[in-house]
Amino acid sequence: MGFTIEDMLIVGGDRYKIELKAGKKGWSNSISWLLMVEDMTILQHFSGKELAVTTGLGFQTEETQLALVKSLHERSAAGLLVNTGYYVKEMPPSVVSFCDQNDLPLLIVPWEVYLADLIKDVSIRIFLQSEADEQISAALIRALEKPEERNRYEADLRAIFDLDGTFQIALVTTGSLDRMDTVERRRLSYRMQILLAGLTHNGHFFYYDGFFVIVMNALAESHCREILGEFSDRIRKRMYDLPVCIGVSDPVTDIQNLQKAYRRARAAAGMALARKTSPVYFAEMGVYRLLYMVDDRELLESFCYETLGPVLEYDASHGTEYMKTLETYLACEGSIKAVSESLYVHRNTILYRIQAIKKLLPISLDDPQSHLTLRIASMLQSVLSGRENLPE
Numbered sequence: 001m002g003f004t005i006e007d008m009l010i011v012g013g014d015r016y017k018i019e020l021k022a023g024k025k026g027w028s029n030s031i032s033w034l035l036m037v038e039d040m041t042i043l044q045h046f047s048g049k050e051l052a053v054t055t056g057l058g059f060q061t062e063e064t065q066l067a068l069v070k071s072l073h074e075r076s077a078a079g080l081l082v083n084t085g086y087y088v089k090e091m092p093p094s095v096v097s098f099c100d101q102n103d104l105p106l107l108i109v110p111w112e113v114y115l116a117d118l119i120k121d122v123s124i125r126i127f128l129q130s131e132a133d134e135q136i137s138a139a140l141i142r143a144l145e146k147p148e149e150r151n152r153y154e155a156d157l158r159a160i161f162d163l164d165g166t167f168q169i170a171l172v173t174t175g176s177l178d179r180m181d182t183v184e185r186r187r188l189s190y191r192m193q194i195l196l197a198g199l200t201h202n203g204h205f206f207y208y209d210g211f212f213v214i215v216m217n218a219l220a221e222s223h224c225r226e227i228l229g230e231f232s233d234r235i236r237k238r239m240y241d242l243p244v245c246i247g248v249s250d251p252v253t254d255i256q257n258l259q260k261a262y263r264r265a266r267a268a269a270g271m272a273l274a275r276k277t278s279p280v281y282f283a284e285m286g287v288y289r290l291l292y293m294v295d296d297r298e299l300l301e302s303f304c305y306e307t308l309g310p311v312l313e314y315d316a317s318h319g320t321e322y323m324k325t326l327e328t329y330l331a332c333e334g335s336i337k338a339v340s341e342s343l344y345v346h347r348n349t350i351l352y353r354i355q356a357i358k359k360l361l362p363i364s365l366d367d368p369q370s371h372l373t374l375r376i377a378s379m380l381q382s383v384l385s386g387r388e389n390l391p392e
């Protein structure tokens with residue numbers, strides 16, 4: 001997860017007298033680079049995860065300091081470090097409060113600390129950690145693709161993960177990550193990593209095969225749910241203009257089962273896309289777990305078309321909602337009254353639609369044994385819809 005605010009406090013807390021003044025919940029924010037900020041102009045070049053460093057020369061009033069932290073928050077910065085004691089004596093309560101409310105780490109160092117030494121030291125550590133993270137990502141991808149070849153990835157991961165412990169994977173997608181250029185996708189990755197609080201050296205975040213992949217290791221499932229729930233909430237609040245869906249595997253034990261967790265998270269991501277809801281947990285998908293794990297797409301499509309093709313084609317050519325009516329009818333176990341109440345449509349209209357649907361279907365709607373076939377086919381229609389937006 002990169003070099004984090006927590007790492008910075010550990011390695012530089014005593015040496016540089018760094019103090020975390022506010023935004024303590026952002027302790028897990030990873031830092032992409034350090035940038036000196038003495039006016040607002042440079043902020044237009046922020047792409048996310050930067051740690052802003054300032055002497056306070058251009059931010060000597062409460063108003064300008066508040067404007068700075070608000071702008072850093074909007075740009076998904078990792079945090080702000082202020083060299084206090086000369087231009088800025090102490091941080092105003094309004095600035096501290098804003099950083100606490102928005103989990104934006106606010107760090108201070110006394111004026112006697114030579115900032116150039118701090119920046120050089122931390123920058124080297126960021127660079128080295130970045131190289132290590134790329135190595136970890138490559139090893140995890142090898143584990144996903146060739147789990148049986150443990151000798152090709154074990155050595156790179158042993159120092160970071162409990163390889164015999166539990167693993168859980170969350171896949172994050174917008175449905176179009178694979179169509180973004182590298183720079184655009186990296187910026188989005190930075191924004192998301194800032195929103196993923198509480199996960200540092202017991203997890204890893206990387207891009208693979210059309211998804212942002214979150215690997216969580218040796219964490220209780222309840223803790224994983226808490227992390228991902230907060231992550232999903234932050235995405236809805238901060239990235240409301242972007243359709244983001246999250247699919248989560250159930251826990252697996254041993255690194256060689258990471259591929260299994262990935263496939264299950266991918267199935268959950270498909271349902272999240274189909275239902276436009278997030279996060280979706282594989283363990284809670286019911287019978288859909290089986291349907292989403294079938295790899296033979298041609299088989300699914302043919303079964304669905306053989307059973308529901310005439311109804312789907314009629315809806316497409318006439319603008320009707322017979323498929324929705326049929327799904328509701330099956331869910332209500334054939335109760336016209338329940339269908340009418342569920343769809344807010346008069347029962348006579350429902351009766352008319354059901355009679356029309358009966359004429360279109362290749363199997364009898366009056367035969368209770370056919371209902372299971374139709375229910376499965378309608379579920380497959382949802383499965384195929386979710387898969388349409390998944391990367392191939």
